[in-house]
Amino acid sequence: MQDPGRRGIAGLIAAMAVAGTAWAAGDLSRQAPIEVVVDLGTAETPLAFSPATLRFETGKLYKLVLRNRSTEPHYFTSDNFAASVWTRKVQLTQRSADGREAVLAEIKGGIREIEVYPGHSAEWWLVPVQAGRFTDLRCGIRMADGKTHAEHGMRGEIVIE
Template sequence: MTSFRFALGTAVVLGIASGAALAAGDLSKQTPIEITVDLGSPGKHEFAPKQLKFETGKLYKLILRNSSSDPHYFTSHAFSQMVFTRKAQVTQQQNGKTVTLAEFKGAIREIEVYPGQSAEWWLVPIAAGRASDLRCDIKTSDGKTHAELGMTGEIVIE
């Protein structure tokens, strides 16, 4: 009987320990790491910062903020292949609080953010590498893209 109790006690302890180990790997329980990217500024076509760094396996909330008077794209096909998208949200400031207006799920390859607005892309990098194709392909009135005017960047996942 003593060995049965010992075996049962051991099984319970191991079961609790393995459950805790599984919970530690539960990405839905992570607090997101916030990274803000400014998409242009008045009179400038640029990403700020121009280089973004991520680490595989961590949850990020990528905040795309457009304070310029032009719409801008955040486009990187290579980056979209190296991440798992949990959701993308359209947000707006109302009475000093961020309010979610819409939410999208599934593969995201490009996000357009209108002037004075912001969006959130919740993602987990799943592959290391370098994406040097970050760009904004919106065209100006003279036919040039914002990328041709300098709105390009690089994303590094370690």
């Protein structure tokens, strides 16, 4: 007859092995990203983020696509958001004449601010790791009048739940 203590230990080891497999399912390198597209200005509203409020959930992989559809360069800056996410990479992309998207560069490491030139886009692959509501999303490009795009209304809000 088997010792009840050994059965308990064997059961615990089996449960840990099953749990280990479950943990691997959360592997972010295999998680499909959730795409969020933000326009940094358009022809109609050149000094605005669209949408102006962004929502994310902690622990999920996002591909934040920053498109500049205006005629001026724009920054996507939020110090609080940058401090609350883990950056997997930033990709600079360009659409070819036949409509295919090509990756021109990949940047890794901490990101605080991204500048996107007119007609181009960047992809910020990130995982939010800290919840919060951040009202410091802004564009700091300075105009001829000495005011920033943010002072002309190019501000936004980011919510991480």
